[in-house]
Amino acid sequence: MTSQNASGEALPARRSASWFGAEGKMGFVHRSKLFNSGRSPAMFDGRPVIGICNSWSELTPCNGHLRDLAEAVKRGVLLAGGFPLEFPTISLGETLMRPSAMLYRNLMAMDVEESLRAHPLDGVVLLAGCDKTVPAQLMGALSVDLPTIMLTGGPMLNGKFRGCDAGSGTHVWRFSEEVRAGRMSKEEFSRAEACLSRSSGHCTTMGTASTMACLVEVMGLSLPGSAAVPAVDADRYALAERSGNRIVSMVEEELRPSAVLDRRSFENAARLNAAIGGSTNAVVHLSALAGRAEVDFPLEEFDRQARNIPLLVNLLPSGTFLMEEFCYAGGVPAVVAELGDRLHGEVPTITGRTLAENCKDAQNWNRDVIADCADPVQPPGHATAVLRGNLAPDGAVIKLSAASPDLLDHTGTALVFDTVEEYYACCDDPDLHVDAGTILVVRGAGPRGYPGMPEIGNLPIPKKLLDIGVRDMVRITDGRMSGTSYGTIVLHVAPESAAGGPLALLRTGDRVHLDVPRRKLDMLVDEEELHRRATEQTSPSGELHRNEDAAGAGWTWLYRRHVGQADTGADFDFLRGRRGHAIPRRHL
16 A cells, blocks of 8 residues: 655555555544544655654653653654654553552553554654663563654752752662661651652662663664753753654664664673663563563673673762763763773664764763773672572572672571561561671562562661661562662572572571672572472462452452563563564454
8 A cells, every 4th residue: 555745756655554544434534533633634645653652640750741752752753754643551650659660560561562553653752761661661662663762751850958969769768777777867857858859850870760761772772862861951852852853764764673672782781781880670671671572681691791891880879979960971872982892882773873873972071970991980890790599590680889898708697588568567676686697588579479579679777787887788589679779689589489489498597608709699508408398388488478369360360470580571471572563453
């Protein structure tokens, strides 16, 4: 099927032409219903139809400004001769959703995928801001494989408290510990509450939202320099306009994610994650994205790819500064330029140029914020490490740049809790049997067990230890932690306890050995005893949990039965891979 422009010239058939170029009754229906919004017949002349996939929601504060950003995208689409159509999806935010935004990441990915496939779209601009909305939208889009640009919402302006910069997330954890230790009053804590979120946008630290924005950029799926620009900066709206403009050209060029992403793209993402001190959550999300993109990228690669990469970006929680300074220093292009041939510069991007070409003129304007490789914030070997052993046969991760060096080779006695609520109920008990060498363990917090793998890993230090000056201790969980968190915390233990992983066999009083240099995590219990415990155990730890009343039906039922483990991205077994953008059958 072909269309004609105003001069009668034939235009190539597009996917949208099956709807808007159709003759007869159905063509009449498809076009006429859109006239109620004041559009003219010129919109149906065969021009590219661009979806603007918007995760705006007042329930997701990080995404609360995306309506305004969508208008700038529309402007760019129209300037390039396209036909923009904005549509909503569900939205996810850690601040308000219970039990965990991660429980709904796969649902949002399904929403995006099916919305793209079911509608007359030739390309899409994805608008997202919070840490789960970015991977969720991309997961859905990669499975459909239409021309795609991601535009993130940008970070907030720096928080200000007591005349100093304060980062969202990281300072919350620090302030709350100061209150528990008696060094900060509740009144001061309340005043700080209103000081950290000064504008629209996502977290200001190198948390998961900032991390995913940076990784999407280095993977070539967003415009150069877009990750770090503050949400309220005029340039964020100029980027939106340019994204709308570029997606029309991508449709003309048939430039799809499958032509941009390959194994090198994921290697670049793992390496950049090390250089920026990125979130451990990136491991779960990138693993899921690799599954959708049909790229073989096992868990070990996150460790192997990062081992020779220094930490260059001096941002909280691993450093000092915040995203505003990162933007002004040069953002992701400056880091790419500093890393040079440590990245695959030859990989393609959505600009039509390579990564190296996109960043060849990048400047580093502040070496206090973005260090050079010769004088890094931390030398190579301080990125996310992957651990294995009889406690985590399928792997676990630890963020070395946020951990205490003296705890990275540590043997201690386990204090085990089956739920995080159980731990919180006693963590301030002065009689809690714990010392600085104890290893705190919370299980039942994995994808299946909680359900939804919540960010509970940054367990507060027991108050009796805070009172004597202890600020870090080894903690282990099959859950996650916020990208804004810090500490010597082993996360994503796989298989999780609720799936019958060995973590379910650990008991209070057992000795555990964390040996990060050798990438080992073991419980020092002999095999015969572990076999006896496994034989006696009637159900894995975590199978009995808080949402039992909702477990028999609905989304939670589907989630528990099909979610994969953390080491493969916690995606659904039936969603991995591409399903394409074939046009669905229409009714007659």
